[in-house]
Amino acid sequence: MGRSLCAAQEYLGGIYQEPSFLKDIRERAAKTDVPINVSPDEARFLQFLIVAHEVKTIVEIGTHFGYSALSMATALPANGQLYTCEKDPKRAAVAREHFAQHKDGAKIQLLEGDALESLSKQALPFIDMVFIDANKSGYTDYYEWAVTHVRPGGIIVLDNTFLMGTVYGETLPPHIKPKLVSKMQALNEHIANDSRVYACTLATQEGLTIAIKN
């Protein structure tokens, strides 16, 4: 204990180099919006899951500038498809710009608007993987949607399940309400004991939960 996670990430960053098109998106987000995309090592892990699990169809909830979507799209086969949901029209426009600039962007369909509303209107194929990375207040509903819609054997990944460390007692940042902490704790316990899935959580900085549907 006590070893620095940031130093480990820096070390890994020197070995698994972040592609320049992703670095550009990350830097643009930090300069013009907020840096809320997944980290390069998390992006690499998502790609690893896609390759290992032979994932062809992904639903992502929470696009932002398209960092994780584009990163995952590069790991999909040529006939792979990724649906990504973004509520904020300005962010959706920036993400579309990024998808248009990269050949793998053609695998991505952006659904603009509230995620569950958009997904309910969309005829979706067999879903191999769902990546949840949007408003934390919606996580319980997103997880239920994912368990219902992902194929048996498919995977559900949820980012930020530590809710900035608050689920294990870190000081509450002003923008996080105690009710949200209880909600995330309840969801974490629910997933760990949910007989519909087999789950584990990686103790990354943000907490990354992965569940395989039985």
Ligand SMILES: C[S@@+](CC[C@H](N)C(=O)[O-])C[C@H]1O[C@@H](n2cnc3c(N)ncnc32)[C@H](O)[C@@H]1O
């Ligand atoms: C953490 S960011 C996503 C980061 C992205 N996955 C990445 O790593 O590049 C969360 C995004 O979810 C969007 N969002 C919030 N509530 C939403 C909702 N109800 N439906 C769709 N998107 C939503 C926010 O506007 C924000 O851009």
